[in-house]
Amino acid sequence: MATTESSQMSSACVMAIQNISESVYAGLCLKIGTTQQVTFRRDIADITELLRNKYFDCGQKRIMESGSRREGFRLEGSDVDIMMWLPNHKVIWDDEQSDHYNPNTQALILCHSSMSPPGFTLLVVPLEAANETVLSSCVRINEVLVISSAKYREKTCTLLRPGSKVHGPCSSGRERSLEYDIASCFASDFWPPSASSWIDRCHSWPPPRVVDDIVRNGCHFVAIGHKLGKHVDNEWRISFSRAEQKLVYAMNHTQFLTYGLLKLFLKEFNNGLREEEKILCSYHMKTAVFWAIQQNTLDRWCPQNLLQGFWLCFKLLLKWVYEGVCPNFFIPENNMFLNNVYGEAQKNLFTRLYSMYEMGIAFLLQSPFIRSYIMDVICNPRLSLCIDECALISEAKLDVELFQEILYNDFLSSKDLDSCIKHIQIVEQLIGDDPSLTDYQCLMLQKHTVSVLQSAAFILQNMRTDDCVNKEVYIAYKASCNMLKLAAKFGFVSDLLYIAMYLYKTFRYEKALSVIEMTKVKLAQPCLMYGYHVDPERYTAVVGGQSWSNKMRNAVAYDIELANDINYIDELLLEQVCSYLQRVSILEVPPIIILHMLEFLCCRHAEPVRAEKALDDLQHLVHYDQGVLVDIYSRDISWEILGICQQITGNHQAALYSYEQSQQQYPYSKILNATEIRIQDIKTTRPAGFFYSAVSSIKGMVCFLYGTVRSFLVRFGSLLARFCMRLARYVL
Incomplete structure (x- = not known):
């Protein structure tokens, strides 16, 4: 009878540990990532590395991202x-x-x-x-x-x-x-x-x-x-x-989350210690997981055994600290504790770890993050646990991270048209020759192509010189328009604004306003995802279950990225130059800010009555937005743009206030020097037009002009047509 009761208690204990493990597994999926999240992080990192190294294929350099980000983690502070x-x-x-x-x-x-x-x-x-x-x-x-x-x-x-x-x-x-x-x-x-x-x-x-x-x-x-x-x-x-x-x-996902749990444990274990006291590091945790998996001590690494796997690694780490030997996974003779885990430091470290060992796995209750997932099961043993990833994270939240990941990895080095051609050729080669590309990698290539086309369009326009004949100018204009339309077809909703910028730059104000109105409607959609801001229910109701390519084109918007070595519109050239000189490659502007700025600039030439309304809308947005459309990192450039528009109207007092507000924001865009120049321009009594002639004189710093328009069109035209046919197979 006693044996039966003991067996039942042991079985109940095992069941309880397994339930707690499942609860912690679900929590770690939310904290560290589901299988799908980790997969697309890695796929996008892999294709980005391939793109980058194919671009730098002339013996210049090879680049590889390593560490926790490349492994698939996105932990705060990494x-x-x-x-x-x-x-x-x-x-x-x-x-x-x-x-x-x-x-x-x-x-x-x-x-x-x-x-x-x-x-x-x-x-x-x-x-x-x-x-x-x-x-x-x-x-x-x-x-x-x-x-x-x-x-x-x-x-x-x-x-x-x-x-x-x-x-x-x-x-x-x-x-x-x-x-x-x-x-x-x-x-x-x-x-x-x-x-x-x-x-x-x-x-x-x-x-x-x-x-x-x-x-x-x-x-x-x-x-x-x-x-x-x-x-x-x-x-x-x-x-x-x-x-x-x-x-x-x-690793399977349980093994990966066990590794992640060890990293979280280490962060809390080292919290409050001086740098010289932090003798355990993340690499020791990774080594413990490698050894634990290879030694095959745990029969099955699954969600129900996650805590058992963690405990196995913890005991291995404790053993290493006791012996003062942490064997490198590849070269075991390399003792990674030799430099710093010895003497008094070793004794103190072992004492801390052993006190946790005596508590058993319950020492994880000391972790604020893990405690809630353990207590949920302890307080409610009959709690129904769900570890189905589709139920753990919504489609909208998953898409937010996916598009952020793509945007973060959108590597581009297109200072001239030769660079653009090379990028297009690389993408064409990849989508034509590699049948193993995943959906995430195709999506990354799609976004990369959009960025290349946008850069090429403005570089081509900047190549126009006074000796260009009208036919060449018109051909270049049509080519640039076609590239920007293609980019908008494959890109985000906000990418329509590149067309509007180009039309404004080429004095086609009515056409630009037409694009602006269309973009304004699309940006006002209740289902729109802008950065991290999205209404999950409305988003899912409109585009749920559709391809990511369709979602990009119809329901996703991001900041307008202006490469600081390319001139887009003269009004922002000074900011680009000053940001460029501070080693910032991209000027990021909220799409709604660019929209109101372009509307104001175009209306001054086409519909002067609407210009005042556009400026009022811009002013109201910059003054009163609560971080939804203009976040903390965009406030410096947003106040700057408002000041530029106010200065153009001659309202120098309002412009001065806006520039001073720009100076007080977080200097994310690195435009403080540009702001100071604009303030001095208002305060001094220079002749009208002096400032903009000064801006024009520095265009050479950001416009890389070479070759002729015709030679580019011959080289790029046939390549682009062939490439678009291939790309369409992947995104439509």
Whole structure:
């Protein structure tokens, strides 16, 4: 009888833990992401990297996003981790591997790891041939030319991003609201001999195809030495960032959320500690998950076993701290605790972790985030739990993040028409040759194409010179209009405003007003999604279940992005130039602000009576919007635009007030210098027209003029027609 009761209690306990695990799983899906969210984050990151590296295919550089964002996390406070290397500098492990390369076009770097701790190596330049930055970072050790990691780190720090500071192996800094870490490194196409044991260990996980893919992609070398090594300033750490990304991709969603729960635990564990006291890091958590999955201790990683998986990783971490040994997943001989987990620090860390271990899994109740999901089940054991992802997150919320992700990753480098042509050719090649593209990646390519077409249209218009004949001018006008119409067909609702800008720029005010009226109706739709603002019920009622391409065209709007190296309208040229000089590449303006500005500017020429009404609407919006149409990051440029319009009417007192308000906003657009110039223009007694003639004189800074209109049209026309036919198959 006692045995039966004990068995029933044990079974009830297991059921309770499984129910709690499911509840925590659902909470983590909301906090970290569902399978679908994580999938589209990764798909979009993958296609963006492919686009970027195909564009920079001339030996210039290779770029790879790494870290938690690339793995699929979007946790608050996470920075952007970038690895950048020279593709024509190849690292080899022995002389025989040099046969794979042409020494006339590729600089060879040889690993020499016999003098370094496990996981680290010296990089030798055997032929003493490399680019200037590499050679100037070299030192001689025993008559051998070695690349100094410390020197290379210092030389590339501000080269990559002016104003950056060295942080570990990276150049760190902040660009607007985003913190970044850029590691300038080297790459090898070959798997490190010291990591060969990892291949032999991979019996159960990861799958053979993933192992082969990882080994085939080699490794990287980041510029930091072992603190206890003999050559700390000259050694390089072997980095498995690409391999780790592929391993995280190979996790199932429960494993991924377990990893996420460990990251959340670490953040709270380190909360309140000084930087030098934070000796546990996210990389230790990732390593614990890798080992726990590969050791196959847990039979099944599923939502019901999530807490069991977390507990397994926690105990492994506790064991490592007790022993003072955290073995690198690829090179176990590399003890990642050697530098900082020893002595008093090790003792204190173990004491804290062990006190949690004594509490059992209940120590998670100390976490404000996790507590509610545990208590829901404890207080209501019969609670019906739902872990169906479709029920956890609404279609509208999912779409908000998807479109934000696409916008964030919309890489573009189109300073001239040759760049635009190259971008179009790359997209054409991808959609024509790669049947494995996912829906998310096709959507990303669609948005990328829209950005290229918009840039090309305005670059083409800026190429117009005084010696252009009327026929060439008209042909260029039609070509630009067609590109902008095509972009609007494939793009967001707000992309119609690029057509209106172009028509205003080319003095076609009536046509511009017609486009503005059409856009105004579309932007006023109750179902419209603008940034994070959307009415889920109305949005779903109108476009629910439709393709994302249809949603983009009919119910989604975003800020107008003005590339600061392209002139769109003269009235904003000063702001673009000043923002550009502050190393900001894009000026972002709310669509409704651009709409009212264009309406005011066009009406001054076509319908003067309407101009005052348009200005009143703009003024009311800027003064009274509560962050719905004009958020905190857009208020500086919005007040600036209001001031510009007021100054044009001659209302200098109102304009001065608007410019001063612009100065008091968060300086997201980096236009303070432009605002100061405009204020001084009002306060001084210069002749009328002086200011705008001064603006015209700086157009050369942002308009890259070259070639002729005709030569471009010949090159671009047939390519665009062929490309559009291919693109239509994916988006219609």
